[in-house]
Amino acid sequence: MKSTSDKATNPCAVFRSPPAAESSRGEQESLRSWIRRLAEFNHLALADVLKYYVLPIPGTGFALAFEGGATHLIDRGASLSRGIIEKLERVTLLAGLEDFTLQSLLAINGVAPIVASRYRKWCGICFNEDRHTEAGPFERLLWSINDVVVCPKHRFNLTSTCPSCGYSKIPALTVLEISGFCPKCRKWLGAESHENAEVPKDFHVWVAESFSQVLNHPDTHNLDASESIRRVLNEARNVFYDGNFSKFASDLGKNKSATHYWIHGLAMPQWNHLCEIAYALHISLLDLLCGRVHSLPPLSVQLMRTAIQARVATLSTIRKPFAPRRLDASGAIAAFSELRAGGHPHIISLAALSNYLKVDRSVLSKFISKHDPAFMEVLDDRLAALNKTKRDAHDTKLNEKILLIAHQFVKERESYTRRSAADKLRGEGLRLSYQEYPIAYRRIQECIAQILKQRPEQV
Ligand SMILES: [Zn+2]
Numbered sequence: 001m002k003s004t005s006d007k008a009t010n011p012c013a014v015f016r017s018p019p020a021a022e023s024s025r026g027e028q029e030s031l032r033s034w035i036r037r038l039a040e041f042n043h044l045a046l047a048d049v050l051k052y053y054v055l056p057i058p059g060t061g062f063a064l065a066f067e068g069g070a071t072h073l074i075d076r077g078a079s080l081s082r083g084i085i086e087k088l089e090r091v092t093l094l095a096g097l098e099d100f101t102l103q104s105l106l107a108i109n110g111v112a113p114i115v116a117s118r119y120r121k122w123c124g125i126c127f128n129e130d131r132h133t134e135a136g137p138f139e140r141l142l143w144s145i146n147d148v149v150v151c152p153k154h155r156f157n158l159t160s161t162c163p164s165c166g167y168s169k170i171p172a173l174t175v176l177e178i179s180g181f182c183p184k185c186r187k188w189l190g191a192e193s194h195e196n197a198e199v200p201k202d203f204h205v206w207v208a209e210s211f212s213q214v215l216n217h218p219d220t221h222n223l224d225a226s227e228s229i230r231r232v233l234n235e236a237r238n239v240f241y242d243g244n245f246s247k248f249a250s251d252l253g254k255n256k257s258a259t260h261y262w263i264h265g266l267a268m269p270q271w272n273h274l275c276e277i278a279y280a281l282h283i284s285l286l287d288l289l290c291g292r293v294h295s296l297p298p299l300s301v302q303l304m305r306t307a308i309q310a311r312v313a314t315l316s317t318i319r320k321p322f323a324p325r326r327l328d329a330s331g332a333i334a335a336f337s338e339l340r341a342g343g344h345p346h347i348i349s350l351a352a353l354s355n356y357l358k359v360d361r362s363v364l365s366k367f368i369s370k371h372d373p374a375f376m377e378v379l380d381d382r383l384a385a386l387n388k389t390k391r392d393a394h395d396t397k398l399n400e401k402i403l404l405i406a407h408q409f410v411k412e413r414e415s416y417t418r419r420s421a422a423d424k425l426r427g428e429g430l431r432l433s434y435q436e437y438p439i440a441y442r443r444i445q446e447c448i449a450q451i452l453k454q455r456p457e458q459v
């Protein structure tokens with residue numbers, strides 16, 4: 001990131017830029033984290049900064065990003081990021097803000113587009129270390145990649161649950177929060193103690209290190225990887241499998257037709273498949289993307305096949321978490337009666353119950369239909385009750401907003417149309433179905449008529 005002029009002191013910039021966070025390789029800050037720090041450094045509410053200076057389209061864009069839960073796309077480097085960067089560069093007079101996004105990965109040709117992690121994840125040790133720096137806690141861009149689940153610096157599993165209140169599936173950016181603190185309970189998100197922490201899987205460490213290497217590496221700028229991937233796959237197939245296609249695909253643990261498509265350049269592999277292939281072939285992700293066939297290990301055919309099979313075997317244990325096929329019948333029956341009595345309110349589906357009983361879902365389903373078929377109704381009722389609560393909350397909010405919008409129209413004395421009413425509803429953060437808009441519009445009309453009847457002087 002470069003400034004077009006003296007950024008910190010330039011009187012023309014609307015905002016002062018926050019102190020730069022450490023940016024050694026793999027430590028690059030993510031755009032949403034930088035925006036959060038920008039608001040904090042300028043003593044402004046994040047919601048206002050976003051609404052008036054950052055999001056490309058005020059109102060609808062704001063609703064889209066926040067009510068639609070699309071905030072993770074801020075880091076992705078596609079159109080939302082570009083719109084935000086354009087606006088930010090104008091108010092901060094900085095340039096090169098796209099380095100805060102995954103744009104360099106998105107620009108690589110021949111691989112399916114990178115997936116940004118929908119929910120927030122972080123390394124508690126990184127946060128603890130950041131506390132002593134001028135920049136304070138910040139989120140690394142690497143953590144925004146869906147496939148990265150480990151901090152490569154500390155070899156520590158990334159956390160996605162608040163250690164104090166258990167809040168999980170935290171949206172990538174919420175409007176009320178402070179860097180490094182939980183948006184719900186406002187407590188510190190750093191690691192409490194990491195002595196007994198779970199050791200991350202070798203593959204996950206490898207993935208995190210690989211992405212950290214590929215991200216912003218000069219060799220990957222506008223790289224066309226489709227030819228490279230084909231070259232490496234063909235070389236491995238010809239040298240170690242004597243051209244035998246099915247054996248090669250089956251040892252890689254990949255679908256035969258998918259491998260066929262990749263080798264012939266008819267389809268683009270997704271990043272997670274590409275990682276698994278590179279890991280299995282003992283070649284770095286960067287070398288695979290750059291087509292460096294000489295980086296394949298110089299092993300004999302038999303040794304290489306064994307090495308591939310060994311790594312693919314560890315992958316299959318990672319992919320399928322172990323769920324026992326045997327069910328503890330007395331434990332299950334006890335749980336059924338607890339649920340009937342209203343216990344475990346968070347269990348509303350068969351999946352949640354099978355998680356709780358630590359048993360495979362199909363086994364549990366068979367057990368219920370054989371021993372207690374009426375039990376399914378308990379779960380159905382719970383789901384129906386939850387949906388009703390959600391619907392009621394939606395209706396209450398809609399009614400409030402309809403009244404508010406009707407008053408706005410009367411107050412501003414503007415002529416209202418179906419379209420301006422829909423814009424206002426969206427601006428209030430409501431997401432309605434197509435059938436709901438005309439109904440809401442009719443109710444706004446009725447409300448306006450009623451207000452005018454009570455206050456005839458407004459006509
Ligand atoms: Zn870390």
Ligand SMILES: [Zn+2]
Pocket residue numbers: 162163164165166167182183184185186187
């Ligand atoms: Zn919390």
